[in-house]
Amino acid sequence: MATITPIQDPDDPRIDDYRDLTNADRRPDRPGGRGLVIAEGVVVVRRLIDSPYPVRSLLGVPRRLAELADDLAGLDVPAYEADADTMATAVGFHLNRGVLAVADRAPAPDPGELAGCARVIAVLEGVNDHENLGALFRNAAALGVDGVLLGPRCADPLYRRSVRVSMGHVLRVPFATLPGDWPGSLDLLRDAGLRVAALTPAADAESISAAGLSGCRVALLLGAEGPGLTPEALAAADRRVRIPMATGVDSLNVATAAAVAFHAVSPAVI
Amino acid sequence: MATITPIQDPDDPRIDDYRDLTNADRRPDRPGGRGLVIAEGVVVVRRLIDSPYPVRSLLGVPRRLAELADDLAGLDVPAYEADADTMATAVGFHLNRGVLAVADRAPAPDPGELAGCARVIAVLEGVNDHENLGALFRNAAALGVDGVLLGPRCADPLYRRSVRVSMGHVLRVPFATLPGDWPGSLDLLRDAGLRVAALTPAADAESISAAGLSGCRVALLLGAEGPGLTPEALAAADRRVRIPMATGVDSLNVATAAAVAFHAVSPAVI
Numbered sequence: 159m160a161t162i163t164p165i166q167d168p169d170d171p172r173i174d175d176y177r178d179l180t181n182a183d184r185r186p187d188r189p190g191g192r193g194l195v196i197a198e199g200v201v202v203v204r205r206l207i208d209s210p211y212p213v214r215s216l217l218g219v220p221r222r223l224a225e226l227a228d229d230l231a232g233l234d235v236p237a238y239e240a241d242a243d244t245m246a247t248a249v250g251f252h253l254n255r256g257v258l259a260v261a262d263r264a265p266a267p268d269p270g271e272l273a274g275c276a277r278v279i280a281v282l283e284g285v286n287d288h289e290n291l292g293a294l295f296r297n298a299a300a301l302g303v304d305g306v307l308l309g310p311r312c313a314d315p316l317y318r319r320s321v322r323v324s325m326g327h328v329l330r331v332p333f334a335t336l337p338g339d340w341p342g343s344l345d346l347l348r349d350a351g352l353r354v355a356a357l358t359p360a361a362d363a364e365s366i367s368a369a370g371l372s373g374c375r376v377a378l379l380l381g382a383e384g385p386g387l388t389p390e391a392l393a394a395a396d397r398r399v400r401i402p403m404a405t406g407v408d409s410l411n412v413a414t415a416a417a418v419a420f421h422a423v424s425p426a427v428i
Numbered sequence: 429m430a431t432i433t434p435i436q437d438p439d440d441p442r443i444d445d446y447r448d449l450t451n452a453d454r455r456p457d458r459p460g461g462r463g464l465v466i467a468e469g470v471v472v473v474r475r476l477i478d479s480p481y482p483v484r485s486l487l488g489v490p491r492r493l494a495e496l497a498d499d500l501a502g503l504d505v506p507a508y509e510a511d512a513d514t515m516a517t518a519v520g521f522h523l524n525r526g527v528l529a530v531a532d533r534a535p536a537p538d539p540g541e542l543a544g545c546a547r548v549i550a551v552l553e554g555v556n557d558h559e560n561l562g563a564l565f566r567n568a569a570a571l572g573v574d575g576v577l578l579g580p581r582c583a584d585p586l587y588r589r590s591v592r593v594s595m596g597h598v599l600r601v602p603f604a605t606l607p608g609d610w611p612g613s614l615d616l617l618r619d620a621g622l623r624v625a626a627l628t629p630a631a632d633a634e635s636i637s638a639a640g641l642s643g644c645r646v647a648l649l650l651g652a653e654g655p656g657l658t659p660e661a662l663a664a665a666d667r668r669v670r671i672p673m674a675t676g677v678d679s680l681n682v683a684t685a686a687a688v689a690f691h692a693v694s695p696a697v698i
Contacts, residue, residue, distance in 0.1 A: 293681070293684075296680075296681075297680060297684060299674060299677050300673050300674060300677040300679070300680050301671075301672075301673065301674070301680075301688075302672070302673070302674045327677070367642070367691070367694075372637070401571075401691060402571075402572070402691075402694060402695075403570050403571065403572070404569060404570055404571065404572045407569050407570040407597070409570070410566075410567060410570050410571075410687065411563070411566075413684070414563075414567060414683070414684050414687045417680065417684045417687060417688055418571075418687055418688055418691045421637070421671060421672075421688045421691070421692065422691065424637075424672060425672075
């Protein structure tokens with residue numbers, strides 16, 4: 159049972175984990191910072207509590223902590239209760255969502271094991287926008303993707319904004335960084351029995367719906383909106399697949415393209 | 429050929445169309461305001477110039493107007509050139525994108541004619557978030573949707589933020605408001621020979637990939653994220669289709685769900 163402790167002083171050291179979240183240098187959710195995982199809002203805080211990440215504490219206004227009463231019942235961490243102004247002063251901005259929770263990072267799963275038991279896995283190269291990355295995890299969770307592997311130049315999925323845009327789903331879709339040389343590390347996926355299909359707008363790629371991947375075990379290789387996958391990554395894939403697009407239109411947002419691709423490789427009837 | 433006219437004074441009445449864009453009461457792109465269409469940035473301004481909307485003028489910093497030189501060559505409207513500070517003072521905020529254009533609205537196409545020549549059309553109910561609506565238009569343009577019909581409680585696709593998020597594609601995907609009673613007005617689509625398929629997360633709906641709609645003439649009925657379609661709209665559809673989703677996950681963002689659905693009804697091989 160979480161202990162609810164009132165906080166009156168925004169400088170109270172017990173809420174140091176939440177201090178100055180907008181100040182990049184001290185922001186605890188930055189690599190090189192303290193590396194904490196920050197959840198904002200009742201829905202995402204609930205997902206953090208249900209996740210493998212060890213929760214350190216909560217900080218919220220009374221109404222939001224009350225909404226989380228059932229979730230807090232099984233949790234042995236401090237819940238700090240403060241009014242909105244005290245929270246805003248400590249955090250550095252006014253929080254519409256009224257509740258935050260922090261957790262420590264947890265060890266990442268082994269990429270080979272993740273790939274070994276996955277039917278569909280997303281492999282990302284250069285997805286360096288935190289919001290796109292968060293949205294991609296939300297779509298992965300909704301569309302039954304079993305895990306995400308991060309190649310080079312990807313943003314941190316546990317950065318606060320990614321967590322928020324994912325609606326907390328980065329906390330439940332397992333992910334890991336691919337070890338070793340890129341794109342040679344894609345061999346790990348083939349060794350796990352997955353076909354590696356690279357998504358590209360190239361006109362000579364196969365239409366993803368006609369590529370016969372529905373229901374197959376597949377690793378979908380996705381690059382950033384704009385530059386897309388590097389030639390090296392494209393060359394290292396077993397297949398190149400495309401989402402048929404109208405002429406003269408820029409590519410889809412990467413998270414949206416991912417959603418279309420995730421759906422296209424799902425079994426036709428579920 | 430557009431005439432380039434330097435503007436030094438932010439109060440110059442020739443740039444009144446651009447004044448105080450953040451002030452809701454006077455914002456010219458609001459219904460009840462002056463109803464102008466505002467495009468921001470080189471890419472979207474270019475799409476506005478290529479659209480059926482009659483451009484009134486442009487306002488930009490020299491570098492951005494220079495990028496648009498070819499587009500301006502065939503255009504007989506004033507292009508006002510100002511420095512970034514003068515623009516910011518007139519507009520009310522600093523514009524990263526450095527160029528704006530305004531156009532008058534154009535008459536909407538006839539909904540029956542739009543439906544009559546469409547293979548895929550999106551019909552929206554209660555999509556009242558400008559960013560979601562803009563993203564939906566971007567996805568519609570990319571995935572070959574021929575038009576959008578607006579049912580009740582939809583946001584204005586020509587609102588500045590929708591235009592921006594759509595990357596200007598609201599200016600090229602034809603749209604119109606469905607006339608008459610809702611959802612009785614869906615008969616217009618059936619009269620045009622389209623099947624009306626409602627997208628819903630309901631477990632007893634057909635999986636969209638298995639519904640045999642690929643390549644068919646179809647009107648996809650989409651509701652807002654969260655509440656979804658009203659029971660009346662669902663009941664008025666010919667079919668109810670769903671995107672198979674993992675258990676325990678909220679629905680997808682409406683624009684993302686729309687993208688998955690647009691792709692699912694596209695011909696399997698293009």
